[in-house]
Amino acid sequence: MLWDQPLVAVSSGSARGTMRNATGLRVAEEQFSQESRRAGAKSAYQALASEHFRFYRGGSPPAITRAAALAAPGMTQDPLVWSVERVEAAFSGEFGYARGSYASADAPSKPLGHYLCVWRLEAGQWRVALDVTNALGP
Numbered sequence: 001m002l003w004d005q006p007l008v009a010v011s012s013g014s015a016r017g018t019m020r021n022a023t024g025l026r027v028a029e030e031q032f033s034q035e036s037r038r039a040g041a042k043s044a045y046q047a048l049a050s051e052h053f054r055f056y057r058g059g060s061p062p063a064i065t066r067a068a069a070l071a072a073p074g075m076t077q078d079p080l081v082w083s084v085e086r087v088e089a090a091f092s093g094e095f096g097y098a099r100g101s102y103a104s105a106d107a108p109s110k111p112l113g114h115y116l117c118v119w120r121l122e123a124g125q126w127r128v129a130l131d132v133t134n135a136l137g138p
Helices: 019-039 041-048 066-070
Strands: 049-056 080-089 095-104 111-122 125-135
Touching: 019 041, 019 080, 019 095, 019 111, 019 125, 041 049, 041 066, 041 125, 049 066, 080 111
Parallel strands: 049 125
Antiparallel strands: 080 095, 095 111, 111 125
């Protein structure tokens, strides 16, 4: 089963915990949201997900790699708006997360659900390492 596969550690070098890295994470999250709204969610993941990306959507087993995620049934090309509620980076500056809600670009004030996006600094670039959504009920 895919979820039985071990996590793989990816070293990003010798980044230091600084406010710059936390700011960089917020900028990366904003870039992701802008790309998703402009060209669709799939395009945003294509541009910013790690090769070691883990993609979790209800009703499907997790996709383990960017290529598998882009082909997953839960992947959508629909334009989505991601509204960040909180962004935090680890003191090391190599790892962080963003959480918030997501909505259709056609109705951005009506959330479809909530998300957690885990980011990792890889070769000086923030990359999405893990993404989980929890859709709101009817």
